[in-house]
Amino acid sequence: YEETCCAIWGRAGYYVITITCYLMDFGILVTYWVALGDLLAPAAESIFQSSASGVRLRVKIVLGAVMLLPCYLRNLGEIPGWSYINYSLIVFGLFSMLALSGHQATADFNKNSIEPKGLPTAADWTSIKPDLWPSLGTLAFTFCTHDCVFMIYSTLQDGTSKRWAATCKTAMWSTVVLMVATGLPIYFALGDKVSSDLTVNFPDSPWMRVVRCALAVSIGMTWVYLQQVARKFLHSLAMPFVRGRPL
DSSP states (O other): OHHHHHHHHHHHHHHHHHHHHHHHHHHHHHHHHHHHHHHHHHHHHHHHTOOHHHHHHHHHHHHHHHHHTGGGSSOGGGSTTHHHHHHHHHHHHHHHHHHHTTSHHHHHHHHHHSSSTTOOOOOOOOSSOTTHHHHHHHHHHHHSOOTTHHHHHHTOSSOOHHHHHHHHHHHHHHHHHHHHHHHHHHHHHHGGGOOSSGGGGSOOOHHHHHHHHHHHHHHHHHHHHHHHHHHHHHHHHHHHHHHSSOO
């Protein structure tokens, strides 16, 4: 991004895009940190029998300390099988929750613990609901190309246009199929009580704790990767003061 914008818009474009991408990555990293804490907190509450607020704070502090060292490593995307492990963890978590969504214990939990309490789960068949439009931003963020594409491209053994196109199409369409194959059945099972954080719709159990840990590892792996992308943008911001030129 920096090199392209510098060639098109000069030094001003270089700084604008670099600062924008760095702030975007910084915000995503903070979001991931919060998501990791919220994901692991219920399991920690059950294990340590402590209050929710205190556990969530301690979990996030511990995560910040634990994740600090991996964030200083080199490009983890070059590790063989890195992406396969991450994808396998996501697939395991999704199909596990799909299986758990059909359990009676899950239906009872959503009826008694998820607002509106006391009402059974039921799907809303309205074609377009008001909440769709605010959700478009999340969908766009999920499926649009991010600023890490250049790092991903550099890890290809044969970085041709044909190979890159095949990589993008495989990643995008496999994600769409996975979301449709698992997301829709879960929604039909849990109905309108489905939360943006799907894990809160499932009662605590040994299986669900494993699912939470698997998803946490996946988010943690992505967190490290995004941190390395942000570090490159920070490097691009600092280099002009060292070299006296943008690139």
